[in-house]
Amino acid sequence: MTNTPANAKRTVGWMGIHRGHQARPLEWLAEKFIFLVSLTAILMVFLIFVFVAREALPLVLGKMNSAAARPVIAAKEMDKLKPEELRTYLGLTAAEFKQLDKEALQALMEVREEEAKEAPKDKDATLNTTEWRYLFQPHQWSDSRPEDRYVWQPIGRIHKYNLMPLIIGSLKTTAVALLFSVPLALAAALYVSQLASPTMKEWLKPAIELLSGVPSVVLGFFALMVLASFLQGVFGYQSRLNAFVAGIALGLAVIPVVFSIAEDALTSVPRAYTQAALALGASKWQAAWQIVLPAAAPGVFAAVVLGFGRAIGETMVVLMASGNASIMSFSLFDSTRSITATIAAELAEAVFGGHHYRILFLIGAMLFVVTFLTNLAGDLIMHRLKGRLEGKAK
Amino acid sequence: MTATDAKASRLDFRSRGFDFASFAFTGITGLATLFILAILAIIIANIVWHGWGTFSWRFLTGSADQDMFDVNKAGVLPMVIGTALRVLVMTIVVVPVGVITAVYLTEYAHSTALTTRVIRGAVNNLAGVPSIVFGLFGLGFFISFIGRGLDGGAAEPLWGKPAIVWASLTLSVMTLPLVIVATEESLRAITPGLREASLALGATKLETIIKIVLPEALPGILTGGILAVGRAGGEVAPILFTGAAYYMRDLPHSLTDQFMDLGYHVFILSTQSPDIEKTRPILFATVLALLLLTLSLNLVAVIVRARVRKRMRASH
Numbered sequence: 001m002t003n004t005p006a007n008a009k010r011t012v013g014w015m016g017i018h019r020g021h022q023a024r025p026l027e028w029l030a031e032k033f034i035f036l037v038s039l040t041a042i043l044m045v046f047l048i049f050v051f052v053a054r055e056a057l058p059l060v061l062g063k064m065n066s067a068a069a070r071p072v073i074a075a076k077e078m079d080k081l082k083p084e085e086l087r088t089y090l091g092l093t094a095a096e097f098k099q100l101d102k103e104a105l106q107a108l109m110e111v112r113e114e115e116a117k118e119a120p121k122d123k124d125a126t127l128n129t130t131e132w133r134y135l136f137q138p139h140q141w142s143d144s145r146p147e148d149r150y151v152w153q154p155i156g157r158i159h160k161y162n163l164m165p166l167i168i169g170s171l172k173t174t175a176v177a178l179l180f181s182v183p184l185a186l187a188a189a190l191y192v193s194q195l196a197s198p199t200m201k202e203w204l205k206p207a208i209e210l211l212s213g214v215p216s217v218v219l220g221f222f223a224l225m226v227l228a229s230f231l232q233g234v235f236g237y238q239s240r241l242n243a244f245v246a247g248i249a250l251g252l253a254v255i256p257v258v259f260s261i262a263e264d265a266l267t268s269v270p271r272a273y274t275q276a277a278l279a280l281g282a283s284k285w286q287a288a289w290q291i292v293l294p295a296a297a298p299g300v301f302a303a304v305v306l307g308f309g310r311a312i313g314e315t316m317v318v319l320m321a322s323g324n325a326s327i328m329s330f331s332l333f334d335s336t337r338s339i340t341a342t343i344a345a346e347l348a349e350a351v352f353g354g355h356h357y358r359i360l361f362l363i364g365a366m367l368f369v370v371t372f373l374t375n376l377a378g379d380l381i382m383h384r385l386k387g388r389l390e391g392k393a394k
Numbered sequence: 395m396t397a398t399d400a401k402a403s404r405l406d407f408r409s410r411g412f413d414f415a416s417f418a419f420t421g422i423t424g425l426a427t428l429f430i431l432a433i434l435a436i437i438i439a440n441i442v443w444h445g446w447g448t449f450s451w452r453f454l455t456g457s458a459d460q461d462m463f464d465v466n467k468a469g470v471l472p473m474v475i476g477t478a479l480r481v482l483v484m485t486i487v488v489v490p491v492g493v494i495t496a497v498y499l500t501e502y503a504h505s506t507a508l509t510t511r512v513i514r515g516a517v518n519n520l521a522g523v524p525s526i527v528f529g530l531f532g533l534g535f536f537i538s539f540i541g542r543g544l545d546g547g548a549a550e551p552l553w554g555k556p557a558i559v560w561a562s563l564t565l566s567v568m569t570l571p572l573v574i575v576a577t578e579e580s581l582r583a584i585t586p587g588l589r590e591a592s593l594a595l596g597a598t599k600l601e602t603i604i605k606i607v608l609p610e611a612l613p614g615i616l617t618g619g620i621l622a623v624g625r626a627g628g629e630v631a632p633i634l635f636t637g638a639a640y641y642m643r644d645l646p647h648s649l650t651d652q653f654m655d656l657g658y659h660v661f662i663l664s665t666q667s668p669d670i671e672k673t674r675p676i677l678f679a680t681v682l683a684l685l686l687l688t689l690s691l692n693l694v695a696v697i698v699r700a701r702v703r704k705r706m707r708a709s710h
Contacts, residue, residue: 030600031502038498040491041516041574044567048523051535187426195420204427206696211434213692215628216525217657218681221664222437225677252437255430285419306522313524315631320665340526340631347533347635364530368523375522379515 045372052368055361065128066159066355124158130355135163152326152337154346154356161359165326169243169336173318174311176247176332177254181311182304184251185258189303192259193266194274194288205263212256220320223249228321237333241323244332249317258307265299265382266292268389295389302381309374313367315340339363438685445682448675454683462641462659463668468676470683472645476558476653477687479646480637481623483562484569489619491566492573493608499574500581501603521571525631532564532636552650559649561637568632569622576621576699580614581607583706617698624691628684630657656684 058064081089087097090108100108124142127134138149141160153160192204228245237244269292277287293300323335324345343360350357448465456469495513503510541554584607592602608615630638639652640662646653663677664670 024598027598027600034494034498034502037491038495038503038513041495041513041520041570044570045516045519045523047535048527048531048567051539052527052530055530055534055538184426184430187423188430191420191423191427195423202700204431206700207434208427208430210689210692210696211430213624213689214434214437215630215657215684215688217628217630217660218437218441218685221660221677221681222440224664225674226440252433259430283413283416285416289419309522313522313526315524315526316661320661340524343526343530344631344634347530352538361530361534364527368527371522371524371527372519375519376515378522379518 049365049368049372052361053365056358056365059130059355059358059362062131064130064355064358066130066161067126067128127158129159129161130359135161135359138162138164148328150328152342154350154359159355161355163339163363165328166337166339166342166363168328168330169322169326170312170318170338170340172243172330172332172336173247173250173322173338174308176244177250177311178304178308180248181251181254182258182307185255185303185307186262186300188255189259189262189266190288190293193263194292195284208259209256211252212260214252216253216314216316217320219249219252220317223317223321235333239323239333239335241321241335242333243322243336246318246322246336246338247332249321250311250314253314253317254307254311257310258303261303261306261378261382262296262300265296265303265385268299268386269295270389296385298381298385302378302385305374305381306378309371309378313340313371315344319344339367438689441678441681441685444675445678445680448679449682453679463663463673463676465672465675470656470659470680472642472654473656473659473680474683475645476638477627477656479653480558480562480565480633480655481627483558483649484565484626485619485623487563488566488569488573488622489615492570492618492622493577493615495570496574496577496581497603497608500578501599501607517571517574520567521575523568525568525629526634528564528568528632529635531567532560532632536560536563537636555650556635556637556639556652557650558637558646558653561633561653564632564636565626565629568629569626572622572625573615573618576618576695577611577615579699580611580617580702583614583702584610613698613702617695617702620691620695620698624688624695627691628657628688630655630661633658656680656687660684 083097086105090097090105090112133139139151139162140146140149141151141158143158144151144153144160150162150164151160152162152165188204188208192201192208196204223245224241227249228240231245231248232240235244273291273295274287277291278284282290318338319341322337322341324337324341325335326337326342327334329336343364346356347360350360453469454474455471456467457471462468495517499510499513503513537554537556537560541557541560542551544553545551588606588610589602592606593599597605633655637652638655638658642652642654660677660680663673663680667673667677
């Protein structure tokens with residue numbers, strides 16, 4: 001039999017079910033099943049974004065109104081409104097609206113009127129504080145001091161949702177954490193990967209990585225009970241819990257992340273680089289500092305980027321050690337509150353589906369986007385570095 | 395040239411005197427390593443030192459129904475059971491999914507194909523999602539979307555409320571990358587010769603994977619599972635809104651009950667205690683229990699992993 005182009009084709013039949021000289025439906029089924037299951041990770045990343053963003057969507061589309069006082073239509077004029085207008089005015093869902101008869105609706109409108117009479121006469125009461133400009137720009141509230149133009153105060157007569165104190169708080173603690181952890185972790189990574197003997201390395205690497213086995217709630221507890229008093233004794237600042245304490249404790253959570261990735265990057269530099277440097281008369285540290293570190297620089301950068309992602313997303317440490325006061329301040333020694341701690345502390349009390357609830361999901365979605373981008377960047381950098389080093393080594 | 399000259403020049407060539415830069419560099423990096431290890435040691439020593447006095451069999455097996463803030467009566471049994479349950483359910487979900495994904499990535503996928511790179515990217519990304527975002531996801535997806543969907547608008551929600559099953563599922567999404575990465579590593583450590591021998595004897599690819607590759611990779615799969623349990627056991631942020639309860643009279647009876655949790659209890663005791671000085675011993679003992687759980691699991695994982703790596707080096 002001659003090999004005609006028709007039977008020389010490797011894939012025959014539907015999606016390759018008859019691949020090869022024998023049909024194996026079970027194998028085919030198992031392969032497809034394994035492939036489908038392996039898509040779970042992609043699906044989950046997608047679902048996380050969709051479902052966190054979904055809860056925040058009405059807010060982004062401007063459908064939420066948090067104004068304490070809303071415009072009132074007299075109950076007598078109910079007949080002049082169209083059903084749809086009446087429904088949005090009373091804030092009912094379509095199903096609820098159908099169930100209510102005319103008298104019940106009339107009663108609801110009267111309740112609205114009564115409420116309006118008792119509502120505060122205040123220029124801020126009619127503001128919808130979930131608009132973008134109140135979330136990010138300063139505003140002089142009628143009931144707060146002139147210096148407090150950025151206020152996060154979700155509970156109260158007027159719901160103030162300015163996100164700037166939280167963003168500054170997160171960035172402050174993250175900055176302290178990185179300044180503390182990155183030099184330490186990088187130095188340790190250099191030592192373990194370049195200078196320690198192989199036996200030492202076998203012990204040191206797992207020992208440092210054991211730090212990642214300490215749960216963040218334990219680090220938070222340690223910062224709260226031990227570290228805070230110790231650091232206050234050393235530096236003598238006012239408030240016991242502040243961005244500095246939280247940052248140092250956060251640094252302990254970041255160290256294993258930065259160390260692992262940096263060590264990995266430094267180790268993946270081919271040994272030939274070091275050997276060539278040593279043969280030319282360089283000392284071990286010159287080889288490590290001037291040859292290996294520059295070669296692995298993108299990986300070290302990726303380690304810092306991923307460390308940033310870890311620090312800004314960490315919750316329990318900051319929740320327990322930062323003091324949780326949403327003050328707009330750039331000082332490291334003021335009590336502060338981060339984005340993550342705000343979500344953790346306030347979501348349980350927020351009304352389901354209310355504006356406070358949706359704001360918390362909004363900042364959660366923002367956090368997800370930030371960490372998604374940092375992860376993506378770190379991942380791409382590491383991928384390219386490995387490709388380059390392996391390409392050169394061959 | 396005399397003999398002494400030759401000796402002198404050789405000495406000159408070999409030792410260049412005291413190299414200060416080398417000394418300083420080794421010293422600084424070595425000290426940094428030591429400093430990190432010292433911090434770890436201080437944390438552990440401090441907790442063991444303060445917690446050991448209260449940590450007893452009675453404390454571990456005592457219930458919390460009398461007074462969870464009283465040093466002589468408080469026990470952590472409900473928290474230990476709650477944590478164990480949620481971690482167990484999580485393991486049942488995450489290990490099969492993680493292992494199958496790792497099998498796909500190492501045995502079936504083309505390493506350069508776009509799908510493979512996207513799956514890898516997603517796995518790495520999942521590992522970096524903040525734990526509080528997992529909590530929001532659990533609330534938004536599992537509880538309000540799936541749970542309320544299952545209830546179908548019933549007056550008394552059965553599924554649409556915080557519960558063990560939702561906390562476990564949230565945690566299994568979070569720990570999926572750990573299982574995948576650990577399994578993948580051990581699958582790669584298996585020599586290709588083993589697979590080729592099996593295929594040459596007439597086994598199909600699926601048979602090879604099930605009967606040859608997976609049993610060989612068992613240590614790595616175990617490592618992944620243990621790491622996931624260790625990580626999930628100490629996480630608090632994802633379960634804050636998906637199942638953990640401040641206080642419950644009874645132990646959880648079904649998967650739709652809420653539960654008390656060891657890590658969450660540490661948080662409550664350190665921030666909401668009526669009298670922090672009086673409850674300090676309970677707090678330290680609870681932290682000790684939690685730390686014993688997570689650190690011992692991590693230690694086991696480290697040892698198993700070191701063995702896998704050693705074998706990998708030997709086989710290549």
